Amino acid sequence: MAVVLxxxxxxxxxxxxxxxxxFCVARSKNLAALARxxxxxxxxxxxxxxxxxFPELSHEACMQAMHLITPDGRVYRGFEAAVQAVATRPIxxxxxxxxxxxxxxxxxxxxxxxxxTHRYQFFGRDAGPVPCAGGACSxxxxxxxxxx
Numbered sequence: 001m002a003v004v005l006x007x008x009x010x011x012x013x014x015x016x017x018x019x020x021x022x023f024c025v026a027r028s029k030n031l032a033a034l035a036r037x038x039x040x041x042x043x044x045x046x047x048x049x050x051x052x053x054f055p056e057l058s059h060e061a062c063m064q065a066m067h068l069i070t071p072d073g074r075v076y077r078g079f080e081a082a083v084q085a086v087a088t089r090p091i092x093x094x095x096x097x098x099x100x101x102x103x104x105x106x107x108x109x110x111x112x113x114x115x116x117t118h119r120y121q122f123f124g125r126d127a128g129p130v131p132c133a134g135g136a137c138s139x140x141x142x143x144x145x146x147x148x
Contacts, residue, residue: 007056009073012041015085016057016067019044023115023123027082028066036088040068065116079112080105 013035017028028042043050045062057067057075068081076084079099087093099105115122 005056005075006073007054007069007075011071013039014069015040015042016045016062017042019046020125021119022126023119031082031085034092035085039088040085079108
C-alpha cells in the first residue's frame with residue numbers, strides 16, 4: 001500500500017472529490033454507498049475553505065485525483081482512494097485488495113489518471129454559480145470542454 005502523505009487526523013474518513021464534475025459527483029456517492037454505512041463522508045474540494053484543514057493537499061493535487069483521508073490522517077489518492085474507501089466494509093474489503101495484485105494496480109491507476117485528466121471533456125462540467133473561479137479549471141481546459 002502506497003501512502004501518499006499524512007495530514008490532520010480528524011477522526012473520520014473524508015473523500016475529497018471534484019464537485020464541478022458530474023461523473024465525480026456520481027462516483028463519489030457510489031463509493032460512499034459501497035463503504036461501511038456512515039463511514040465515508042464525501043466532500044467537494046471545490047467548496048471554499050474545504051482544504052483549509054488539510055494544508056498538505058493543494059487544489060492542484062485535488063484536481064488531478066480524488067483523495068481519501070483516513071481517521072488517523074493517512075492520505076490515499078486516485079484509484080487507491082476508492083479501494084481504501086470500499087475496504088471499510090469488511091466483506092467488500094477482501095475483494096478490494098485484489099487491486100494490489102502486481103500489474104493490476106498499475107493498470108487501474110493508468111485508467112484512473114486517463115479518465116481524471118479528461119473528465120470535463122468526456123462528462124462535461126457543472127461549474128456552479130462561478131464558472132472556473134480564479135482559473136481553477138485551467139488544468140483541464142481545452143477547446144472541446146463542454147459546460148452543462
